[in-house]
Amino acid sequence: MKRLSILLITILTFASCGDEVEFNSPSIQGNKDYVLWRAEYFNASIDINGYLTITGGNNVETLELRIPSVAVGTYTLGDVDSMEARFTAGDGTVYSTNNRPDPSVTLYPEYGEINLDKIANRTFTGTFRFNAFDPTGLKVVNFGGVTNQNPDTPTDDPVNGGIFYRVPLTSGNIPSVVFTCIDAEEQTDLAQAAFNSTTASELMYINSTDYINACNILALALETQRSYCGDIDGALQSRIDALNGCVFPCEIAEDNRNTAEAEEENATIGNYILACINYQLYLQEQIDFCGDPDGSIQLELDELNCGDDDGDGVPNIFEDFNGDGVFDDDTDGDGIFNYLDEDDDGDGILTIDEAKDVDGNPLDTDGDMDVDYLDNDDDGDGILTQNEVGDTDGDGISNYLDNDDDGDGIFTLYETGFGDTDANGQDDYLDDDDDGDGLLTANENADPNMDGDPNDAVDTDMDGVPDYLDNI
Template sequence: MKRLAVLFITVLTLVSCGDEVEFNSPAFQGNRNEVLWKAEFTNASIDENGYLTINAGNNVETVSLTIPSVAVGTYILGDVNSMEGRYVDANGTVYSTNNRPDPTVSIYPEYGFVKLDEINNNTFTGSFEFNAFDESGLNVINFGGITEQDPITGGIFYRVPLVSGSIPAVVITCDDTEEIALEARANWLASFDPSLEYIDQDTYQSTCNTYREALRVQRDYCGDLDGELQQAIDELNVCPFRCTFATQNRNTAQAAIEAATIANYAVACDNYRFYLEQQLETCGDDDGSIQLALDNLDCGDDDNDGVPNAFEDFDGDGDLTNDDTDNDGIANYLDDDDDGDGVLTIDEAKDADGNPIDTDGDTDVDYLDNDDDGDGLFTQFEPGDTDGDGIPNYLDTDDDDDTILTINENADPNLDGDPADALDTDMDGLPDYLDDM
């Protein structure tokens, strides 16, 4: 974590009249406004968040130092609320490093520190320095030596015992929160990676919120002297789904529906509608173009024949009512047998993907072809499977399996598609195209 170059932390040297200060019992003392201040009682507590607070007092005034982790290290005060130096005077006035100075007093941040040097048998030893302001920001209490006569530069606490709470089994440190934030950031970036076909809104917002919270925790444990963490938190805001993402999703879905086939159109259309609505909600619709696209979108199949309405406008004029392949007076989009061949459109031949096929290769797919196998006989006059080969007659070019194609057995001399006049050479009652003898 970067630290401002202007912040210098002086290693505490404990001196008194030229000699090192030594303690044989818990102690807490410091230079308060250039006067030695000693505590008559000391204790430490750890709250449910794992925050450590060193408390000291003399029955008139109290000092408390709070840091977010029970771990040896230096913690900067005056930057985040999770790290605080607090002094309460005899009148109950609270001075805190989390109160900012009034601009008439100081235009620069007033940084201090708590340095936890040792944790030994549930006791804590270290040093501190800070300026604490009252709520107005006009009055300050200073713990930090500024003259040669100061017996102590800043302050020290020595073997302060833990009386409330316990040291967590897993102590969270600044490094831990940095690592968690980096992982959360990676997950957030992955949620809108360019390789994704669609950017999922729920995934994006979930990973964004997790990342934002991880940054907040990192800020609490590491401080944020250069403001980069807070800037990142502010930029994430409340993690709104971006208009650019919604537009990208809409464009991808639009390309998919434009390339859709009969078999996958319904899914592609529903998908396109979903992303149009997402774009409308996310981006707004100043020119009304998104709503117009929604209004013009038809994902239906009114006759439930497996062919979406969008594929039943054969002349492409946008009018479904004037397309009637079999001329039966029923428009294709309402006709469940579009070619009137007796085989329902939904039952006509399809490929493995579910798309209509053209059995006889005459460029008319079977559901629009009244002679599906191209043998000269209309499909409606070719019931059954005469030769038992598993191919129904209307799709079988050799209905009797005699190796002579039906079209070559004079099955329809008058060429009206009806085999009522089919040739029966041996006069056995079976027309040649159905007679293998």
């Protein structure tokens, strides 16, 4: 009702100017510099972006009113390029609400309005008012706008403006889905949430690609919101400016680098290569986004060794035992440096196949402080790994990792000294009936306290030969 009242007042104002005005037919009219201006022709067009332009003119002058959406509402002029009133004078001078006034003319923003009040049968009705300036900002065309905007010295000049009434659409079509300011605001909210997620506190690293992509989407959404909603207070432009062109922030790159450095320093054999490559990535990003004026970051990057030259699962850096940077260690003395030796301890088991935990870190099966890939007797049973083949007792543990190869309860370490007690061609440490009496060694009380050491073996006949070795 308020807009209709304003429309009627405006109509009456025009009617009082001395020219007959009939608003039962399409028309565009305005109070240009307080003199009635009337268009002799008029039309409306919608471009591929959905922008609506109302055009009217006579034989010497043209008025264009442009808004970014075919939706009823108020659009503020003099704020963003997408909402514009343009007047072309008879001498060819183009006056636009997007031209800023010279400070000598006014120090205050010149905001106008286009009010799209009604859309019916492919026609458009509404009102407008504005001050439009030439490119110099010194000359102005006024359609009912107040020329003195200083709030401290309010003017009594009337705000008459203009009207467009049932202007027909002659080019383009009304979109089936009309994009509005509300849609733009919702789009920005979604983009902001996506951007915020790239820097969530629970993330160990901030991914630069994700950050930049999400930032660009947010910047575009904010620009779109400015186009469809305006930005009189500059809040949207401030948010765009704060994105800094979506350049990845140096301080984030430094945080990533510090986190990666700590991971690399604390890495183990099983995860070092991945941690080292990760560190390389973030060192390079620190150079890319922060610069490297003294070359110190590049030097550190160059000195990193993330390789595993022999492909044995042990990174080169862990094959330099004394940490002197010279990879000349040769555990098995075969003349091949460990970092190039696929079998570092020469025990016949490739280093990559030696025992590891679930994280890929080497194990020390016999607990002698030498991990298996550097130990030529992995189970510490006194028999070199290269001489222990198969799985004699079928317990699923290969002999070279089994401290009781025949599963008779006596550790192999303690059976190697007895040779072949029953002379059946099978050494005791592989024979589960050492004395050949038909009774399994494990059933002859060979180790009552079950510690694998037969020192406490039972000697029933007290002849000095324990039962598991005595066949009589």
